[in-house]
Amino acid sequence: MSDTAAVCTPVPVNPGGFNQKSTLPYGLQLNQLHQAMNDFLGFVNRQLYSKGIPRLECLLMPATFSSLVGEYIVYRIPFYCTQLVKNQHHNGHPDLIPTGIFPQNAVLHTDEGIEVKASKYSSGWQGHNPESVWLLVFQIDCNSPNEKVTQPKPFQFKAVYGAKLDKQDWNFSGRSATSRRTITASVNKSGLEKMKQNWIYRT
Secondary structure, eight states, rough: OOOOOOGGSSOOGGGBBBBBTTOTTOOOOOOOHHHHHHHHHHSHHHHHHHHOOOOHHHHOOOOHHHHHHHHHHHHHHEEEEOTTTEEHHHHOOOSETTTTTTTGOOOOOSSSSEEEESSSSSOOOEEOOOOEEEEEEEEOOOOOOOOOOOOOOOOEEEEEEEEEOGGGGGGEEOOOOOOOOOOEEEHHHHHHHHHHHTTTEEE
16 A cells, blocks of 8 residues: 555544534533544654655554554543543543542542543444443544555544443453453443434534
8 A cells, every 4th residue: 555645634624523412521522622633643644654654554553543543532632621631540440530530630440531432433342341431432434554455545533422321331241261352341232322322523
């Protein structure tokens, strides 16, 4: 897959694609979410292209790239919404917590805050445990390493969904004593309905 300068610049986030009737928690506003999404990736990919290096989404494995998108959003939202802060606890849950509630803005686990995920898929989103948590999912579209394509495409945010999920909105997948598979929980039908009913952004 051969990159071009054009595909190094992400598709701009469409201001008209935000659902003005959607609900966001903790004082987060649609315009703040727009700002956090809109400044992603372009500079990095243009720099890589100038050195003859493939775009970031074509260097990293898909799961790693999705994780990077989520981490970036978690990092950027507090720049625009001062009522939220990145959870400073290593592997703390959720990713974003209310500012000033916990010592040093760090907590191992709480039901307060927002968990952030990015995915190329419109369903089947996973976490590690069934959680009562506000979940925010960013659906993305981009190329991947070793993908068989004739026309490279720029990165874009396709949709954003969010809702307060309860434990019954997840299906837990354990593992056997000999399995090395990561323990996961998946958003089930009831959780998906909550998320899709409160869609926040769509192209």
